[in-house]
Amino acid sequence: MNGTTRALPPMPARRALRRLLPYYHPYRWQVACGLGSVVLAAFLASVIPSLLQRGVDDIRAGATVNTILRLGGVMLITAVASGVLRFSMRLLLNSISRRIETDLRHDIFSRLSTLDASWYARWRTGDLMARLTNDLGAVRMAAGPAVMYLVNTIFGALFAMIMMVRISPLLTAVALLPMIGLPILMLRLGRLVHDRFEAVQSQFSQLTTRAQENLSGVRVVRAYRQEQAETARFVTLGDKYLAANMRLAKLNGVMNPGFGLLAGLGGAVTIGVGGRLLIQGNVTVGGYVAFGIYLAQLTWPLIALGWTTNLFQRAAASMTRVLELLDAKPLSVQDTGVASLPVAVGGTDAQQGGRTVEFRHVSFRYPRPVIVSEDGAARDANYEHTPDGAPPAESRWILRDVSFRIAAGGTLAIVGATGSGKSALMDLIPRFFDPQEGQVLLDGVDIRELPIGALRAELGYVPQEALLFSETVGENIGYGLEAPDRERLEHATGIAQLRDTIASLPSGFETRLGERGINLSGGQKQRTALARALARSPRVVLLDDALSAVDTQTEAAILHELRTALQGRTALITSHRVSAVRDADHILVLDDGRIVEQGTHEELVRLGGRYTQLLQRQQLLEAIEAA
Numbered sequence: 359m360n361g362t363t364r365a366l367p368p369m370p371a372r373r374a375l376r377r378l379l380p381y382y383h384p385y386r387w388q389v390a391c392g393l394g395s396v397v398l399a400a401f402l403a404s405v406i407p408s409l410l411q412r413g414v415d416d417i418r419a420g421a422t423v424n425t426i427l428r429l430g431g432v433m434l435i436t437a438v439a440s441g442v443l444r445f446s447m448r449l450l451l452n453s454i455s456r457r458i459e460t461d462l463r464h465d466i467f468s469r470l471s472t473l474d475a476s477w478y479a480r481w482r483t484g485d486l487m488a489r490l491t492n493d494l495g496a497v498r499m500a501a502g503p504a505v506m507y508l509v510n511t512i513f514g515a516l517f518a519m520i521m522m523v524r525i526s527p528l529l530t531a532v533a534l535l536p537m538i539g540l541p542i543l544m545l546r547l548g549r550l551v552h553d554r555f556e557a558v559q560s561q562f563s564q565l566t567t568r569a570q571e572n573l574s575g576v577r578v579v580r581a582y583r584q585e586q587a588e589t590a591r592f593v594t595l596g597d598k599y600l601a602a603n604m605r606l607a608k609l610n611g612v613m614n615p616g617f618g619l620l621a622g623l624g625g626a627v628t629i630g631v632g633g634r635l636l637i638q639g640n641v642t643v644g645g646y647v648a649f650g651i652y653l654a655q656l657t658w659p660l661i662a663l664g665w666t667t668n669l670f671q672r673a674a675a676s677m678t679r680v681l682e683l684l685d686a687k688p689l690s691v692q693d694t695g696v697a698s699l700p701v702a703v704g705g706t707d708a709q710q711g712g713r714t715v716e717f718r719h720v721s722f723r724y725p726r727p728v729i730v731s732e733d734g735a736a737r738d739a740n741y742e743h744t745p746d747g748a749p750p751a752e753s754r755w756i757l758r759d760v761s762f763r764i765a766a767g768g769t770l771a772i773v774g775a776t777g778s779g780k781s782a783l784m785d786l787i788p789r790f791f792d793p794q795e796g797q798v799l800l801d802g803v804d805i806r807e808l809p810i811g812a813l814r815a816e817l818g819y820v821p822q823e824a825l826l827f828s829e830t831v832g833e834n835i836g837y838g839l840e841a842p843d844r845e846r847l848e849h850a851t852g853i854a855q856l857r858d859t860i861a862s863l864p865s866g867f868e869t870r871l872g873e874r875g876i877n878l879s880g881g882q883k884q885r886t887a888l889a890r891a892l893a894r895s896p897r898v899v900l901l902d903d904a905l906s907a908v909d910t911q912t913e914a915a916i917l918h919e920l921r922t923a924l925q926g927r928t929a930l931i932t933s934h935r936v937s938a939v940r941d942a943d944h945i946l947v948l949d950d951g952r953i954v955e956q957g958t959h960e961e962l963v964r965l966g967g968r969y970t971q972l973l974q975r976q977q978l979l980e981a982i983e984a985a
């Protein structure tokens with residue numbers, strides 16, 4: 359079993375490989391030329407022994423030196439032509455296999471970009487990386503080299519056999535007798551190779567997952583002094599990977615010599631039976647020599663057949679893993695919307711006005727519980743029952759009957775204890791998830807009716823965890839903009855209070871960030887993420903606890919700037935800090951997914967309920983911090 363969900367029954371090897379055929383289509387002419395070269399080269403190779411046969415028989419019949427030299431010349435030309443053809447077939451077919459691998463990788467990547475958060479919850483990055491690299495490599499080996507060797511084997515063997523029959527049908531029949539065992543060997547061992555290679559790839563996925571998590575979590579590993587323990591875990595996984603590889607290697611060790619042995623048996627039979635035919639005068643000396651060479655020529659294709667079977671079986675196992683990505687569908691969010699939003703009104707100018715945001719009786723729970731087992735495999739509880747056979751329980755409600763409406767240009771704040779559902783509420787607006795009940799509307803249009811791209815173009819989303827790319831600061835802030843001009847970037851960084859930070863960086867906007875922005879502080883990262891959202895001049899801004907790592911003073915300055923900058927835009931802000939939300943037009947207090955209080959800051963303070971408790975707790979914290 360691989361590192362993640364096995365939702366479907368295993369796909370037969372042939373069906374998996376058939377999915378490669380459309381990828382050959384753009385290169386069909388090169389493929390035809392490549393395979394033509396293979397066939398021609400195999401034909402020329404089969405001509406050489408018959409020339410030798412003629413040479414030997416001619417010499418015995420007393421031919422002149424000139425005749426023999428001419429024959430040698432023809433053999434030389436044939437050998438050179440065969441060599442040139444073999445070179446061009448390799449060049450053509452191997453480069454096509456590289457292209458197919460690239461095309462397949464592009465298709466997978468673009469498919470991955472359409473999948474939703476529920477799908478990603480079931481997969482580990484290391485496993486995905488393994489499929490995008492190692493498995494695609496195995497598919498490439500079948501797409502090019504294995505196809506080439508298979509065609510070479512078939513035609514090489516066919517031509518050799520025709521020539522052998524021409525020398526002696528009886529000797530051919532006897533020599534080929536041991537090869538009856540070939541299909542049995544191929545089928546039996548082929549299936550085993552498939553299964554063992556699947557086990558190898560699955561182990562490799564676990565290894566990469568462990569490496570990836572360790573490398574990205576290197577600080578935590580060090581802080582908890584887990585270097586040795588992690589190394590030990592990695593070594594254990596490495597040993598398992600090695601063991602799986604050894605099981606596969608043993609098969610290889612049996613397969614290639616096994617195929618060779620069948621041909622060798624044919625050789626032994628030839629010596630005996632062929633020698634007798636020669637003595638009886640039923641075969642010429644030249645024919646006997648040429649027959650021996652043809653049989654030797656058959657040996658290599660037969661060994662190659664073992665190897666080719668091996669490559670195809672590996673590729674089928676890998677292609678099945680690759681298809682799990684290529685055929686993946688978003689689990690909860692479908693992009694089928696065709697509606698359009700009305701032209702926005704209000705704000706500083708009509709083009710940049712906000713949108714009304716409305717939740718109507720929204721209830722939401724995460725689609726399905728994910729079971730993560732000890733070996734790190736995440737399984738979909740919907741496909742696998744619990745150990746006692748009972749179907750898995752549904753996940754609990756995260757939001758329950760949430761309704762509110764925020765007018766275009768308004769600011770809505772959402773507060774609540776940790777885990778109360780604030781982020782979940784935010785995640786429904788860009789449609790990272792869809793609610794099971796109720797509707798989310800933008801300017802009165804159900805967001806499920808909008809194309810996802812059009813919906814997200816309206817939004818500036820700043821998540822709780824600011825994720826930056828390992829590109830320059832400027833590229834990070836201008837991310838997703840068609841033409842990120844300097845003025846726009848400067849304006850956004852001004853609001854996010856990031857000017858001084860950028861000025862202090864060695865190359866300003868051109869400073870390259872480390873992986874996930876590792877060379878910035880938590881607060882700087884959050885402000886960069888905020889600037890990125892603002893640079894798009896979105897009509898609706900979603901700040902999901904986006905300033906939690908920024909100190910209270912800077913936060914106040916940012917919020918002050920934001921109020922001016924966001925004039926006319928709609929904003930939704932979640933925060934743990936009451937100071938961040940007190941100026942909002944409307945405040946919702948969430949508790950366990952339900953709205954328990956709402957109103958303006960003053961109204962809620964007068965109410966003296968949950969909001970007041972939060973406020974008092976925060977004031978206490980601030981007093982402690984100040985002390």
Ligand SMILES: Nc1ncnc2c1ncn2[C@@H]1O[C@H](COP(=O)(O)OP(=O)(O)OP(=O)(O)O)[C@@H](O)[C@H]1O
Pocket residue numbers: 479724756774775776777778779780781782783822903
């Ligand atoms: N992918 C997920 N699958 C299942 N449950 C989840 C998932 N993400 C979050 N939850 C659960 O949903 C609940 C609400 O989480 P949410 O992140 O919305 O809370 P929050 O109010 O934003 O909390 P915080 O202030 O700590 O960020 C939590 O109980 C959490 O355990």
